[in-house]
Amino acid sequence: MDTKALRQKILDLAIRGKLVPQNPNDEPASVLLERIRAEKQQMVKDGKLKAKEIKNDTVIFLGDDNLHYEKFPDGTVKCIEDEIPFELPEGWEWTRLDILTTLVTDYVANGSFATLKANVRTYKEKNYALFVRTVDFANNFEKDLSYIDKESYDFLDKSRLYGGELMLSNIGASIGKVFKIPYFDFPMSLAPNSIILKFHYNTTSDFFEYVFRSFVGQDYLQRLTAGTAMPKFNKTELKQMLVPLPTLTEQERIIAKIKELLSIVDFIESDKTDLQTTIQLTKSKILDLAIRGKLVPQNPDDEPASVLLERIRAEKEELIKQGKIKRDKKESVIFRGEDNSYYLRMGNLIETLDDWRINDIPYSWGICCLGEVCDYGNCTNVDTKDIPKTAWILDLEDIEKDTGKVSQKLTLKERNSASTKHSFHKGQVLYSKLRPYLNKVVLVDDDGYCTSEILPLDFNKYILPEYAKYYLMSPTFLRYANHCSYGVKMPRLGTLDGRKAVLIVPPVNEQKRIADKVSQLFSLLDSIADNVN
Template sequence: MDTKALRQKILDLAIRGKLVPQNPNDEPASVLLDRIRAEKQQMVKDGKLKAKDLKNDTIIFVGDDNLHYEKFNDGSIECIENEIPFALPKGWKWTRFGNIIKLMSGTSYPIEQEKREGKKLYVKVGDMNLPENSFEIVTSMQYLDDYSSSHLVPRNSVIFPKRGGAIATNKKKLVLREEIIVDLNTMAFTPISPVYLMYCYYWFLSIDISEINSGTSIPQINNKDINPLLFPLPPVKEQYRIASTIGTLLSRIDSINKNKAELSQFIEQTKTKILDLAIRGKLVPQDPNDEPASVLLERIRKEKDELIKAGKLKRDKRESVIFRGEDNSYYEKFSDGTIKCIDDELPFMSPKNWVWCELQDCCSKEIKRGRAPKYADEGNILAFAQKCNRKTGEIDISTALWLDRASTNRYSTDEYMLDGDIVINSTGTGTLGRIGIYHNNDNPHHIPIVPDSHVTVVRAAKNIEPSYLFFYLKFMQRKIEEMGEGSTNQKELKPLTIQKIRLPIPPYEEQQRIVKLVHSITRKLSSIEESLTLMH
């Protein structure tokens, strides 16, 4: 369900007279317009309007030829049939919006006059940071003690942006429930009695103010943009029926959106909880017949020793082994023979047949960053950059750039990314520590790809499920982000820091069970999320 489109459809039906049935006994809008004109004349006498405010008032009528005409104050008449957007029900009338409202522009007060407390609230466009249909103001609570009463916008008015980006986004149209002063970038209108405020407001919600923007470099709207707008005026009683129905329907849509937001939050919490249970050994049952993880790690160490002897891997000079002692505590034994209890350094206890190790211990190649590439307009090898590792958790190869052909001989075969490689963004504010996992299906054209110098690659050893490593690192992403070193705008994650991340390793068979179940649950949750994206 596209709730945004549904909201617009409701408003569109309403202003066309198709949302609620007409009552032939209602006083027609033509009589209402006569009463409005009389009311405006009285407002001039009372000093609430100036005579010049009435000089642009016009009367729109249907001629004997069934075409729409507009009569101006000087007596001239012009056919405006080409301007009429749609036919109105019997009893309704077209009028210019400026004929039935009082329009005000905001004003500017010196910054030194703004106070935390005072006599009158001073609202700026930036303070109107609310979802559509909200009738409140989120404000920095600035007040004025010294102000002109002529600048007061009365309660039961509608305020909206006059200048700036809020026009382009067609947002921030709010109903006032209190008397305020608005800033220079804000406008307000108040309907002339007996036109109903909420009908005017819902009509104003239905139009796109970005389309009446008369600004050039900066979006802007003025009186000359607002006053000439064609306004479909129903009988007064129908205005109330329409507004009541719209209010009820939009309230239901808001409830749907609220439930959607709550469900989305619940899904994210569920995903986090699933990963939490998985890495603690509480998601799937342990099987005592599984080969213990300690045996698995010992086999990985021997395989790495062979690679070291063959010159394909460098020995870690800071190598250590984590083990559980007879007292059930965890210890770390270093290459110089020293042993240290690390119970206080581990976030939780793992199951009996699991082992703790450092990330480098369960990888088949050294954890390091890629090289600084030289780019080209075309080539046959891509360079994987941080922007390829998207915030959504997906890998986007379309943003990778071509590697200069002349520099390809700098890369050894093990530097090319493989299916299951984990990528960690290692520099940059806002992207530092972001975790992703690369799969061959992310690269449908199977173009060879290497990491650039801003990305660290983690490659799981044989009998270590890459997805299990990914789940753990993804769960720890927030803490990994905090491991960055350097100044605020120049923080980086050093390869050594990533190498030394401690993690619990289950038996291989349990890794597979964990990965299978997490993928199954995630697919179901993603399916729900996908359906929610249709509910804008």
């Protein structure tokens, strides 16, 4: 289930008057607008508003021809039917946002950039007033707050905050984000890069928080910024937004219904997240059982892994004798000590393998170093100028985390990459040595080229690549790779550590049964996840 789309659908129905039924006994929005206009006139008389702030107020009405018109203060009338985005229910009205607000302002309303710079001082430690920024909402006002002193607060008299105002981010990547100013027993002032709106009624403020979060509201704000190098809109443009206005009592019913439905969506989202986490943990457990001989039953007729490992070593010795390969002077050897525990010898160094927890593997299984059965780290480098434009170029971002799947296939022409690549061929296991905690491993179904942060691995014929892929994805190998990684910002598993990693080896026939079973169970879990999504 797409919960993001569901949220937008709820808001879309709300602002179109389709979320709750209309009540013919409600006071029409037209009467509410007349009352707001009268109250604004009184505020001018009382000195609470300046006359210039209402001099451009307009009236939108439906003509005898059933088209929408706008009457301006000078008496002129204009047809605005092409601005009307959708039809409203009986009792609702279209109006400009400016009509409904008593304040639309921002930080720069207090003066020029030069005077602001000269008169406003900010502090990281607590001071007279809180300097409210969009980032504070992400931090729940609990850390990294910014403050201003009393002199700065007095200077910024046009953008003081009291709680309940709507705050819109009007510049940059966070443009269009909507926040409700909290009520604090503490002076507050608006920081740059946002606009605040104060409505006549708190209910209307709550309703318009959802209007701005809706697709219609977000689309309007995005259109205000179209074509600019740095996305930005100003308060003058915002005031002219054409908005739907329900009756005041229907606003209350809409707000209550939205909160009720969004709480259900939150619950669904939480359940969805919990299920996704459960599925991932289940996959991890399946792999752990698989590489310990507890996923499928052993067959006593299978050739023991110890026999095939001896065959691998014998074939390797023969190749060395024939001069076809050289003996690796840094080769690691696993042996069993007198205490019946496993150890790793590399030159004169001996280390225990207790962390691998391999004493409980089935009798017919064996263990070896990864470097004994695959060419870990032996890659073929290719310059991009020698790669065909139609060749598959695989990057780290194309491999899904924890799934063993490729999310997209791009050619060199589509990717336009210039760095040196590793070539790979169909049937190889590709292992990402960079940030091994991301667990990006894939068995490729075609030839291609990959970033040098991915290692193509060719396994001995007695080690099935399907089993090897799942082993490299297992929590046991993942734990080892993370422990051995070097580098703080860009951790990698080194070649030597990769080669001396332990590989738990079942008989060949059992490798196939394990790989088939894991694939079957993963497909079932993926199907469950897809149905939820």
